[in-house]
Amino acid sequence: MPAPGGQLPDLSHPAVEVAPQLLGCVLRRGKHAGVIVEVEAYGAEDDAASHAYRGPTPRTEAMFGPPGGLYVYLIYGMHLCANVVCCDEGIGGAVLIRALRPVTGLAGMRRNRPKAASDDQLCSGPGKLTAALGIRKGDDGLNLTTGAVRLEPGERVDTCDIVTGPRIGISKAVERPWRFAVANDANVSRPRPVAR
DNA sequence: CGTTTGATGCTCT
């Protein structure tokens, strides 16, 4: 069930449960902010695709921290991915933010992403949105309520407007339909999920 | 140690 507008989901719950509830919430860094329109859940029991699968390491430490934290990591040597840490401390669960609909600080985001062909491609991917918002490696582990990067209540997203599908870019546990997105939103990365 | 592989994005064909 998606979170009603005006409040955040309970982040101490499992990632698969929290993920769809984050749709409609706002991710902000300074003046740059956008509504979350696409996410993926990681770190449930036996999830071989999760960075938490083999226990904590220096890189994944934030994923095992308290819910409501930010997990940032470098992927493919050049892009950063941002995750909302959820589940109880020590479990190692997080929700990858895959796409945003930009709402404030558009001019700054365009400067951060000069190659984006249009505004709906500013944040249409996990590496794109971290660049657009200006999220950096040093933001890893900070608190999303008090830190430089914040998670804020946003708009309500109706359950029937949420589509699901397999997670993107993984080679393990590919069959799990743990990608969630707002249906018919131009900011969602490709391929667009179709299933309900 | 050396080698492979990524929760990606951009360019060129």
Add this chain to the structure above:
DNA sequence: GAGCATCAAACGG
């Protein structure tokens, strides 16, 4: 649709 950039973990010997 294929290839590449670029580097830190993970993995095998």
